[in-house]
Amino acid sequence: MTGLGVVFRPQLPPERLRAVxxxxxxxxxEExxxxxxxxxEGGISTAAAALAWTERVRVGVGLLPVPLRxxxxxxxxxxxxxxxxPGRATLVVGHGVQDxxxxxxxxxxxxxxxxxxxLDALRALLRGERLTVRGRYVSLDDVALDWPPERAVxxxxxxxxxRTLRLSGAKADGTLLTAATSADGVRQARQLIDEGAKQAGRSEPHPLVVYLLAATGAGAEAxxxxxLAAEGLESASGVGVAGDAAAVAAAVRRLxxxxxxxxxLQPTGDEPDPEGFVRFAAEEVRPLVV
Incomplete structure (x- = not known):
């Protein structure tokens, strides 16, 4: 079954997160x-709060910019x-916006x-390994976590x-794609990820997570x-969806x-009812996606 989630946009103030x-x-x-x-807003602080306020929903942070950390x-x-x-947090790391x-x-x-x-150092540390590394950017001297995760992370x-997609296939455990990715873009990304994995001698499953810009309700199309225009994507084909649950579910199925x-599902930055959008995703879209 295809997993389904919703983004809490940081255009909302942090104090809105608890209700959502x-x-x-x-x-x-699900997510x-x-x-x-x-x-x-900070990724780890908001994730910890969301996890503490809830019992079952999985919380993802996409993404933590590695130059900052x-x-x-x-x-x-x-x-x-x-x-x-345990089992409820998903962390994604990436380049960050270079500007x-x-x-x-x-x-x-x-x-x-x-x-x-x-990626190499983070995955090793989370496996409980002790590292000494002298890389161009990562430098560690006899470092190990005293409290590593109790199961694989x-x-x-x-x-x-x-190049980054191939790198992800070679070194990461999964890949996150932005909302600027069409169905054709997903296929191309999967091919590049598989190339990187093959070059690295990896054959394990590599989950692919994709954001989908979505709007519903009054004024959704506008x-x-x-x-899309603000993101320079007004001419992009197959990106984003506006409409009812059937329209959104069809776009999910295409991806x-x-x-x-x-x-x-990534609501627009001006989504007027974030809680309602979550209900829409779980109660109306989810039954139409298998």
């Missing part, structure tokens, strides 16, 4: 996703979440090298370009068009047929 998370838990939504966009800190925080809330990284003095000369080193990578394992 509780609705997600109550109505049986609630959060963002660590500069300079809006020492890998040991990422590992400590990931391990803590997984020990406190934002430049604003805080963290822009890397080689984002691909940084992400690869971060997948680490996903956010990716768009071909809100979707405005958001799933192209290779997505989980589709996360």
């Amino acid at each position: 998370a509780r609705v997600a838990d109550d109505v049986g939504l 609630l996703w959060l963002w660590e966009d500069c300079f809006l 020492n890998v040991a800190l990422t590992a400590m925080e990931a391990a803590s979440l997984h020990r406190m809330f 934002w990284m430049g604003q805080v003095g963290a822009r890397a000369a080689s984002p691909l090298t940084l992400l690869g080193e971060h 997948p680490v996903l990578a956010g990716a768009t370009g071909p 809100r979707l068009r405005a958001e 799933a047929e192209a290779g997505a394992d989980t589709v996360v």
Whole structure:
């Protein structure tokens, strides 16, 4: 069955998260996703709060920009979440928006090298390994977690370009694609991920998570068009959906047929009823998606 989730957009103030998370838990939504966009809301702090306020919904953070984070800190925080809330947290790491990284003095000369080193070290630390690393960006001296996760923890990578998609296939446990990805884009991404995995000698399953920009209710079409235009995607084909549950479910199915394992509905930044959107996803869209 295709997984289904919803994004809590950080355009909403942090104090709105509690109500949205509780609705997600109550109505049986499978996954609630959060963002660590500069300079809006922290990914780990919001994830910990959402997990504490709920009992069953899984919480994803897509994504944590690796230029902002020492890998040991990422590992400590990931391990803590997984020990406190086993099986309910999904963390994605990625390049981050390079202009934002430049604003805080963290822009890397080689984002691909940084992400690869971060993924290697993070996955090893979460396996309970003790590391000494002297990389271009990651440097660790006899580091191990005192409280590693008690079971295997997948680490996903956010990716768009071909080189990062191949890197994700080679080094990550799954990949997150942005809402700018059409069904054809999902197929192309899957091919590149598989190429990277094959080159690295990996054959295990590689889950693919895709955001889908979606709008429903009054003014849905106009809100979707405005958001696509703001993102420079007004001419993109097969990106985003506006309409009722049947229309949204059909768009989800297209992405799933192209290779997505989980589709996360991304409301527009001006969604007037975030709690209602969560109910819509769980109660109306979910029954139409298998």
